[in-house]
Structures are given as structure tokens and as C-alpha cells.
Amino acid sequence: MNDEQTLVPPTERGGTLHNEILPQLRAFVVEGNVPDGGRIPERELCEMLGVSRTPLREALKVLASEGLIELLPNRGARVKALSAVEIAELFDLMAGLEALAGRLACEKMTAEQFDRIEELHRSMYLHYLRGDRPGYFSDNQEIHSALFAAADNQPLFETARSLQDRLRRVRYAANLGENGERWKEAVREHELLLDALRRRASGDAAEILFNHLRRTKAAVIAYDSGN
Amino acid sequence: MNDEQTLVPPTERGGTLHNEILPQLRAFVVEGNVPDGGRIPERELCEMLGVSRTPLREALKVLASEGLIELLPNRGARVKALSAVEIAELFDLMAGLEALAGRLACEKMTAEQFDRIEELHRSMYLHYLRGDRPGYFSDNQEIHSALFAAADNQPLFETARSLQDRLRRVRYAANLGENGERWKEAVREHELLLDALRRRASGDAAEILFNHLRRTKAAVIAYDSGN
DNA sequence: GTAGCAAAAAATGAATTCAAATAACCTTCA
DNA sequence: TGAAGGTTATTTGAATTCATTTTTTGCTAC
Structure with missing residues (x-):
């Protein structure tokens, strides 16, 4: 046929x-x-x-x-169309998963994996200085991917991927809508994260990542409701 | 037909x-x-x-x-038969989800929900004193359920349920194999958790729950490898 | 002209059918 | 007796078919 x-x-x-x-x-x-x-x-x-x-x-x-x-x-x-409540819930879950990834990465990542993250961080910072949002966004994504890879936990990776898929659309929209102040703050948070990773301070890394995602969530909700 | x-x-x-x-x-x-x-x-x-x-x-x-x-x-x-590594990974993920549930519960739970958890805790403690493992196990499960309910996050709830299903068999086995020392320790951890919830100390609750699950994981791995 | 109903068309849910791959069995030969 | 090979039977993968439900269309009545 x-x-x-x-x-x-x-x-x-x-x-x-x-x-x-x-x-x-x-x-x-x-x-x-x-x-x-x-x-x-x-x-x-x-x-x-x-x-x-x-x-x-x-x-x-x-x-x-x-x-x-x-x-x-x-x-x-x-x-599936996501309501504001559902978006908020998904972001909270993502925050928890990122926090966990940060914890596990501190415990398990190799020196090479840290170097790679540090390198991505530098690249992302350059994009920030140039005001290159797409470039920044891309590096940002890669940093988070590298973090989950360093966490070396298959179920966590799968769960995060699935969540990422569900949030991809709204996440992209949020990036575009991100204002300068939030951007600056996000960069600062990434610096803190890198420092925590370097010190292998799992608790700190978890806390930083959780709050980072929480603030991203707030930015997204603010942008999304202003449609 | x-x-x-x-x-x-x-x-x-x-x-x-x-x-x-x-x-x-x-x-x-x-x-x-x-x-x-x-x-x-x-x-x-x-x-x-x-x-x-x-x-x-x-x-x-x-x-x-x-x-x-x-x-x-x-x-x-x-x-699916779970290898030791897979069990360990699933427990780490569960630890992250429980930590998140603790955090969110601190932020969002009602007074009634806390009272319910406190009541379950008292009941569980009595079972502990009597050495009633099945009763303890049952209350323990309910406390964790109540925690996720209090967290009030549907995707989190679903993810945890799915994980719980995957771990149910090995988890039950672990409970039976749990030795007295670990049991005592677990009860102590639950007391700390209740205190953190009362104080709405989200960071503390998260940390306590994470470590609680981590130690449960260690107990399970120890029991499982001694098959 | 519109509201309401009826019939036809289309889309979905599930059983059946057909083909391909795997597993079981039986024969044969060393 | 045991292993190798081939044949049959079973099981799975996927297309097709059939039945049911929904949606659309068109007609009638008001």
C-alpha cells in the first residue's frame, strides 16, 4: 500500500x-x-x-x-498547553533536579568535566559582555547539559530531559523576554555556581542552582503572563 | 470471540x-x-x-x-531487573525528589497538613517502641505520601510515584533487612524532619530528607549485596 | 436568517489478519 | 549419546478491517 x-x-x-x-x-x-x-x-x-x-x-x-x-x-x-500553575510546578521540579545534579556533580565529576564547564562558562560570559543572547542561551544550555552529564545518573538525566522537552517552548520564549537586570543576575549566579563546583561544595551548589531556577521561573511567569 | x-x-x-x-x-x-x-x-x-x-x-x-x-x-x-548501580542511581534521584518535597512542603503546607504529619509521626514512633516493623513501615510510607501531598506539585508527585513503583520491591526487602541500629537512626532523622517542618525551615528539611534517603540507600545496597 | 435536528462523513478504538522473526522440536549423523 | 541442522510451531510486529463515536454538513421548521 x-x-x-x-x-x-x-x-x-x-x-x-x-x-x-x-x-x-x-x-x-x-x-x-x-x-x-x-x-x-x-x-x-x-x-x-x-x-x-x-x-x-x-x-x-x-x-x-x-x-x-x-x-x-x-x-x-x-x-498539551501549559497553564501558569503547571509551568510554575514544572519549574519547581526542574529546580529540584538541577539542585540534585549540582550535588552529584560535586561528588562525582572528574577534573576534565569541571574544566569543560569552566570553559563553557568563560565562553558564555563573553557572549554576555557582547550582548549576544542566542550565543549566551546556547552556552547556558550546554553548561546545564554538562552538569547533568557530570552528575552521572541515568534516571535523573532521563527525567530532566523529559522535563526540558515539556518546557522547551516556554523556556525559549522566556530567554527572549529576559530583561537586562535579570540577565546580569543570572550571570552572577553562574559565577557562584562555578565557585561552588570548584570547591566541591555540594550543598552550596544545590542551593545556588535551586534558587537560580526559581528566579528563572519567576522571570518566565512574569513574561508569560504579560502576553 | x-x-x-x-x-x-x-x-x-x-x-x-x-x-x-x-x-x-x-x-x-x-x-x-x-x-x-x-x-x-x-x-x-x-x-x-x-x-x-x-x-x-x-x-x-x-x-x-x-x-x-x-x-x-x-x-x-x-x-526490568535492577543492577546495584541502577538501584543506587534511583535512590539518589529519590533523595533529590524527597528533598524537593520537603522544601515545597515547608513553603506551602497548611497547618492541618502539618498536624496530620505530626500525628503520623507519633503513631510511627509508637510502632518503633513496640518493635512493630510492618506498622512502622506503613506509617513511614504514609508520612512520605503526606509530604508529597503537602508539596502540592503534580509533576513532582507523578515522578515520585513512578520511581516508588520501580523501587517498591527492593525497598520492601530493605525494610525487612533493616537492622536495629539503622532503625534507631532513621527514627532520629524523622524527628529532625518534623522539627524542620514545624519551623518551616525549607533548607533544613531538604537537607535532612536528602541525607535520610541517602542512608536508606546505603542500607539497601548493603542488604541487597548480601543476598 | 437562525436554531435545531438528522444524516453523512470522518476519525478514533480495538479486534483480526498477515508476515516475519524467534523458539521449540525432531531427525540425522558422527 | 550428543551435537548439528532443518523443519514446525509459537510469538511478536505491523497493517488492515470493523465498529463506535464524534464532527460536520445540510435540511427543515420557525
Whole structure:
């Protein structure tokens, strides 16, 4: 029935069709190709991914369990629109996870991993001085990624990735809306973090990261409500 | 084809078959009805739940994404057996989540919620004095549940529940194996926690809970490796 | 012109069907 | 007796089919 070529070469298959399309579908949603609360007809997705409805629906169930989409009985899938309360809750959770990552990183990271974070920090600071927000944002993301990598905890990493996916859209919006004062404050917080990491002060790192995310949350809420 | 009655009355349907069987299937796995690494033939589960393979497989995919089971391509589902490293990682994550719950509870809990926790604490202490481990364990679980409820954060609650499911088996084993010294220590930690909650000292509560879970982890690892 | 209802069209939920891969079994030969 | 190979049976992966629900469309009545 399906003569079209799949977009993914058959060489790099992930075992099952379901495992193949899940990352693609997740990326499609996270990337923001569908408006908030927008409906996603199964038929279109099937054609897009070149699979039948069975594996597609399995993937949708997984995305729903991750909180990325909503599955209303008999009424299809919608991308989950986040209320202000939900955004706040997700940020608090993210703050807790970052705090944990900071703690574990202090305990477990290698000298090389610290050096890498320090280097990223310097690069990010330069972007800040130049007023280069995209560059700053990119380095910032990488620092947090490096932190989770240094924490060396797979379940933590997975949980954080999932949360990150759910927050990506609003997070990006927040970055754009970030005002100069908050930006300056964020840079200062990053300096404190680097110092705590250097001293392997796990409690301090946790506290700094928690409050850092808390303030980011406040900035996002302020920006988001002023829509 | 299927004339048998479903075990669940049709009155309390969850909209779709998938939503109906997912909790049942999860309970079945968590309860420990299948040995570690044991295979789960789809056919049997279908008969047990009274559904066809389609909704069952959707549910299995979700359980796999929750980390409760493993889905090997063309080789079916197995309950995920946890290595010592994985157990340690899950406990560290749980410690971070409990710490967060403590923090948020300090910020948000009502007087009634605190009173309830205090009451549970008293009950638990009595069980401790009597040497009633099951009673202690039960109250202990309820205290932690009450803590997460007081934290009032849905994503946190969900994440913790999922983790709890993954750890339930080993956690129960740990409780049985817990020695007297560790038990005494745990009770002391709970007293400190209650005090921190009373003072609404979020940082203290977080620190106490984190270390509490860390020590539980150590006890579990010690017990588990001595199998 | 609009509100309400009916019928048709479309989309979803789930069982069945078909194909491919794995596992079990049985024969054969050393 | 035991191992190797091939054949059958079982199990899984995925497409198709069928039934049910929702949504849309169009008609009628007011």
C-alpha cells in the first residue's frame, strides 16, 4: 500500500518501527510544529512518518505518558498547553533536579568535566559582555547539559530531559523576554555556581542552582503572563 | 470471540480500554507477580485482562517508557531487573525528589497538613517502641505520601510515584533487612524532619530528607549485596 | 436568517489478519 | 549419546478491517 520512501534510511533502524518513529514524533512536537492545544490527526502523522496507525498510536501513548501531549478519548491527540500553575510546578521540579545534579556533580565529576564547564562558562560570559543572547542561551544550555552529564545518573538525566522537552517552548520564549537586570543576575549566579563546583561544595551548589531556577521561573511567569 | 466477563465492572470504565488496563497491568508488575527478568507472554496477559493484543501492547509500551519493564525487539517484554548501580542511581534521584518535597512542603503546607504529619509521626514512633516493623513501615510510607501531598506539585508527585513503583520491591526487602541500629537512626532523622517542618525551615528539611534517603540507600545496597 | 435536528462523513478504538522473526522440536549423523 | 541442522510451531510486529463515536454538513421548521 505504501510505495513512498521513508525519510530515514533503513540501515539505521531502531529494531522496531515504534522505536524509530518515537524520537521523530517527539522532536516534531517539541520543535513546536504544532500550535499549543492544536489537534494532531493520526492520518497526517501516518503519512508524514510513513507508517500505519498501529505503531503511531503506540508512540502517541508514550508521548502522552511523558506529558507532552494529551489523549482525549475518542477525540484524538492534542499538544498539551501549559497553564501558569503547571509551568510554575514544572519549574519547581526542574529546580529540584538541577539542585540534585549540582550535588552529584560535586561528588562525582572528574577534573576534565569541571574544566569543560569552566570553559563553557568563560565562553558564555563573553557572549554576555557582547550582548549576544542566542550565543549566551546556547552556552547556558550546554553548561546545564554538562552538569547533568557530570552528575552521572541515568534516571535523573532521563527525567530532566523529559522535563526540558515539556518546557522547551516556554523556556525559549522566556530567554527572549529576559530583561537586562535579570540577565546580569543570572550571570552572577553562574559565577557562584562555578565557585561552588570548584570547591566541591555540594550543598552550596544545590542551593545556588535551586534558587537560580526559581528566579528563572519567576522571570518566565512574569513574561508569560504579560502576553 | 471473548465471552468471559472482565474482572472490572463496566461501570468504572476509564474511557478507553487502554486506560483501564494500564493501572491493572502496572499493579500486576509492581506487586511482584512476575520474577525479576521474567518473561511476560502477551497471550496470557490478554486472557488475564480480557482484551485483545492491541490495547495491551500500547500499555506495555507505556510501562516500558516508565522503566518498569523492558521491551526487547521480537523477544517480548521482561520485567526490568535492577543492577546495584541502577538501584543506587534511583535512590539518589529519590533523595533529590524527597528533598524537593520537603522544601515545597515547608513553603506551602497548611497547618492541618502539618498536624496530620505530626500525628503520623507519633503513631510511627509508637510502632518503633513496640518493635512493630510492618506498622512502622506503613506509617513511614504514609508520612512520605503526606509530604508529597503537602508539596502540592503534580509533576513532582507523578515522578515520585513512578520511581516508588520501580523501587517498591527492593525497598520492601530493605525494610525487612533493616537492622536495629539503622532503625534507631532513621527514627532520629524523622524527628529532625518534623522539627524542620514545624519551623518551616525549607533548607533544613531538604537537607535532612536528602541525607535520610541517602542512608536508606546505603542500607539497601548493603542488604541487597548480601543476598 | 437562525436554531435545531438528522444524516453523512470522518476519525478514533480495538479486534483480526498477515508476515516475519524467534523458539521449540525432531531427525540425522558422527 | 550428543551435537548439528532443518523443519514446525509459537510469538511478536505491523497493517488492515470493523465498529463506535464524534464532527460536520445540510435540511427543515420557525
